[in-house]
Amino acid sequence: MADVVELICYPVKGCAGTSMSDAFLTPAGLTHDRSFMVVSEEGVYRTQRRHPRLALVRPAVSADGSRLTLDSADSPGRYGTVHLDVTTSAPRRDVDLFGATFQGIDQGDDAAAWFSGVLGAPSRLVRVPPEHDRIADGLTPGPSGYADSSAVHLLTRSSLTLLDRRLAEHGAPPVPMNRFRPNIVVDTGPGQGHDSDRGDWAAVPHAEDRARRISIGGAELGYAKLAVRCAVTLVDQETGARQRREPLRTLAGYRRAASGGVVFGAKFSVVRPGKLSVGDDVVVPEWGDAER
DSSP: OOOEEEEEEOOBBTTOOOSSSSSEEETTEETTTTEEEEEEEBBBBOOOOTGGGGGEEEEOOOOSSSSSEEESSSSTTTOOOOOEEEOOOOOEEEEETTTTTEEEEEEOHHHHHHHHHHSSOOEEEEEETTTTOEEEEESOOOOOSSSSSEEEEEHHHHHHHHHHHHHHTTOOOOOOOOOOSSSSEEEOTEEEEOOGGGGGGGSSTGGGGGEEEEEEEEEEEEEEEEOOOOOOGOOOOTTBBSSEEEEEEEHHOBBBTSSBBBBEEEEEEEEEEEEETTOBBEEEEEEEOOOO
């Protein structure tokens, strides 16, 4: 047995997430997840890799997606709060995401001025067009918005618990789950504890690496790939400050993939859309060998 213990949507790529008790999983991930992206004036994507202050932006999108509110946790009121009417009819423009060209709908000068002030660099805000047809690769390919790769990132709390133990061995403090920006966090069911002998799959660190099909509520996920970690994990999501080494240094000691990257968590594509809720059972009907 295992349960969903957190659902997090990130409306604007690279910005803070929004925790939800219920969410609908669309073919391209949680509704509104990574449906907006901050870009340079030339259309090149911006992320916390180079702009860690994105972590301080607290976006909120209306249920129907027609309104977007932007606020910053840095000196509240310094940049003000911006309320935007989201447009899907403005002209499309080319945007660059990891060297691949897609289309984006520019959300206007107010959003551009606000992000330019927060980041200290000329920026624009774009939205995924309704006709966006990006297919992310992996063992199970699937649609994706402006996410780094596949639509859904899933992590178990037991994987983070193991990392925190390893960090302690190096004299480093634990890190919160938000360093890894998952969409779905899974833990053992109520009252089950973390006893892998009881058959609680989520009690085993990195069991998500081997899950090939996952059923949650009315939805189903298909395994795509391991989540390769980057410098975003060094950014304190509450302060926007970049740390020097951890947790990447510790992860590199026991989670280095054969390709050379550091991996933590797994990416999934949506096989069957449906409603998800915190507390839903997470069932794995199909397992495979862990990729390394």
